[in-house]
Amino acid sequence: MADLAVVFRRPFRQQVAAFRLRLRHLVPTSRWDDLRKQQHDRAFVVAGATKADLLADLAASVDKAISEGTSLEEFRRDFRATVERHGWHGWTGEGRAAGEAWRTRVIYRTNMRTSYMAGRFAQLTEGNFRFWIYFHGGSAEPRILHLSWNGIALPPDHPFWRARFPPNEWGCSCYVSGARTEAGVRRLGGDPAKPLPADWQAIDPRTGEPQGVGKGWGYAPGASVVDELLEIVRGKIEHLPPEIARPFVDDLAERFQDSELGRMLRDIAAGLG
Incomplete structure (x- = not known):
């Protein structure tokens, strides 16, 4: 199997376009949930970054990572240079090596994943597939519900996709592929006969999202x-x-x-x- 970390660093037209739509609106925020769900399709934010020039430089670093496929370590170097140049203090993770590593990983991976999946949404929509297939990303510590959806094949207009098109949580590496026939679903490793769980529409009272979906993640990027x-x-x-x-x-x-x-x-x- 291909290294997914390498695959997700290979930029493609729809991914870059999806991210650059967000660059039209650089939005200062104090918290990660100041913007929710579909608002992220149209705006770029970094929680705690409230100055326009700081946001612009952070956006440029993320754009470089997405459009050029640069590594997390290179993004970290760009992040440190930006923080130092603007004298940004008080950001979550500041002052500790582990904290900085965590924060930069979250910024990098979240933007890479959401732009990648927004680009995939565009590709799948353009592809006129009869089925979209949900695949678990192969995490070493899988989320049980995400694993239960692995291989499910549904029409593109099925309501399942509106709230469960990945990523469905911080760090979620699930993905979606398209097929035009049931045989095509099986060739890709899906199961056209696999049903959704009976309670697939249940809402988690703690988050207000469908079960298996993290707070703020109940939308399809793009x-x-x-x-x-x-x-x-x-x-x-x-x-x-x-x-x-x-x-x-x-x-x-x-x-x-x-x-x-x-x-x-x-x-x-x-x-x-």
């Missing part, structure tokens, strides 16, 4: 980009006569003809008569 495009389309055609609206939507659907997004646009066009 999915809000698709939702936003559909809302823009609906807003544009709302006051247009059908003879103008229909060609407009048909043209967009043609551009995404072999994708799930194309199907959604065709559904909108069909409703225009």
Whole structure:
């Protein structure tokens, strides 16, 4: 099996694009949960970083790691230089080697994973797959529920994916692959007959998230980009006569003809008569 740490350092177009959408809004925050869920698709934050120039330099370091596939150690060197240059003090982990190692690992891996999976969401949506397959990441200390979802194959529009498209917790290394046939699911190691647990929609009262999903992680990274495009389309055609609206939507659907997004646009066009 390929080393996942190496795989996730190989940048690809959709991953870089997903991260750079966030660079349009550098948001100062005091706590990690000042921004929640889909808000992260459109904003870059580092908890405790409240100055614009500091945030800009931290964002540049993360962008370098994602776009060039640089290692955690190189990111740590860039992080130390940024902290020293801006005189940033009071950040969680400061003053202890173990604390700094933990904080830089969290910043690096969280941004790498969420941008990677947002890029994968775009690829899978564009790929027009019949099935999306959930795979456990092979952690040495697996989360039991994540392990129970391993191999489950569901349609892309199944509600399971809206809250459980990985990562589903800090450090989660689960991932999703696509297949067009049941035989394709099996070739990839999935099981097209495997059912979801009977209580898969249960909510954890401690977090308010679905069971198996950490607080703040109950969303699909990158999915809000698709939702936003559909809302823009609906807003544009709302006051247009059908003879103008229909060609407009048909043209967009043609551009995404072999994708799930194309199907959604065709559904909108069909409703225009």
